Amino acid sequence: MFMEKSKVFIVEDDPFYREMVVNELSKDKSLVLESFDNGTDFKNNLYKNPDVVLMDYGLEDSDGLALLREIKGLNPNIEVIFLSAQEKLQVAINSLKYGAFDYITKNDAALSRLLPTINRIFTIKNALLTQKQFKRFKIGAIVFFAVLISLLAAIEVVKPELL
16 A cells, blocks of 8 residues: 555554554555554654554553654654544544644544554655655756856857857
8 A cells, every 4th residue: 555664653551452453554564563562662762763653642651642742852754643542532632733643542443544544644745745856846947947047148148159
């Protein structure tokens, strides 16, 4: 589904649920998965720069919102998806407000939403990258033609008979 290998970290302290998430995401062979059972081990591995972090909001050793802020402070390009049993609307709103890409409540449909949500992240990132590349091309073309016009003007001044 994705063009290149993408690194996804899974941070879930419930071993059974963590394994279910890993099994679901393993369906997409373009994802490189790494899972952690606590926030401390996860933070110690952030240097590996995952593309996406799928994280339980209510970890035993860490506050989800604090971890989100720390992730975004280190690298704002890492997308965070919360997967949590916390059903309070204000928690979801705060998560999105501080930079989470999505907040998925653990229910019967949660696992089936994971791959489409990750796919949406990469679709958006690819579109932004394409847009950025187009802007660079456009700027490059403008600079090229400006230089070309300047050169032609300089040639006309120095050697009008060459034109």
